[in-house]
Amino acid sequence: MKYVRDIPFKEFVDSNHKAVDEDLAELRRSNENESVPLIFTETEEILGLLIGLTHPSRILEIGTAHGYSSLYFAKKLPDAHITTIERNPVMIESARAEFASRKEGERIDLRTGDAIEILDELVKNLADADQSEKYDFVFIDAAKSHYREFLEAAEKICTKDALIVCDNILLNGWILQAEGSAAKRHRTSIKYMKKFIEYIRSRDDLEVSILTGADGLAVIRFINEN
Ligand SMILES: C[S@@+](CC[C@H](N)C(=O)[O-])C[C@H]1O[C@@H](n2cnc3c(N)ncnc32)[C@H](O)[C@@H]1O
Structure with a gap:
């Protein structure tokens, strides 16, 4: 198949994208204007499909x-509880303000x-907990060199039917073609992302779907023996 990335897929998806509400549309605009990282519209649509099909109640x-995707989950799933993790103090301050100013923020534990x-x-608190206390949906969207550690910890606190979605697994296409100075700067992430994909593919207990939309997503499920 021919490589067709020059076609403006992103513009097409962006121009057809329907925001959950005007509040979230405005948050997307302001995040984009301030160059705050957030999920692509296509990623949002794929996440929307997955949570719409699985109705998770506890999301990690x-x-x-700045809390865009957390608020997206909270708005789409009015009964769900979201635990979200952030280490950057500037991001933390902004996310806190975004959560505090909305009713959905009451269901988000930062x-x-x-x-x-x-x-x-x-893991210490939840590894032995009842299935009903564990997470049934995990979204991994942080340091790209640590996806394996994130996954290995998250799976200890997931229900057996959980979905685990990992964002940015194509790393701007660099996991296939690492050319230019930007790719050079990200070489550690590229190396670890390639290893991560090999790792999840090597595990017989996981069903892995690699989606090439947006910046690439890995959708992972546990293969449960009944
Ligand atoms: C791509 S952004 C998240 C975007 C967000 N999910 C959204 O769509 O609105 C990644 C965030 O992960 C944070 N991060 C990276 N590595 C981390 C780590 N090891 N622990 C906690 N947060 C981390 C970064 O500071 C950054 O704010």
Whole structure:
């Protein structure tokens, strides 16, 4: 198949995208204007489809930034509880303000600090907990070199039917073609993302779907023996 990335897919999806509401549309605009990282519209649409099909009630998100995707989950799922993890103090301050100014923020638990440490705490508290206390949807969207550690911790505190979605697995296409100075700057992330994809593919207990929309997503499910 021919490589067709020159076609402006992103503009097409953006121009057809329907925001959940005007509040979230405005938050997307302001995040984009301030160059705050947030999910692409196409990623949002794929996440919307997945949560619409699975109706998760406890979501774990790794990588909050200003809280756009947390608020997206909270608005789409009015009964869900979201735990989201962020370590950058500037992001934390903004996310706190965004959550405090909306009623959906009451269902979002912002945990601050390095995700590896916060996940360790969550594992201590939840590893032996009942299925109903564990997470049934995980969204991994933080340091691209640590996806394996994030996944290995998250899976200890997930229900057996959970979906785990990992964003940015194409890293701007660099996992296929790492050319130019930007790719050089991100070489560590590229190396670890390639290893991460090999790792999830090598596990017989996981069903892995690699989606190439937006910046690439890996959608992971546990293969449960009944
Ligand atoms: C792509 S942004 C998240 C965007 C957000 N999910 C959204 O769509 O609105 C990634 C965030 O993860 C945070 N991050 C990166 N590595 C982290 C780590 N090890 N622990 C906690 N947060 C981390 C960064 O500070 C950044 O704000």
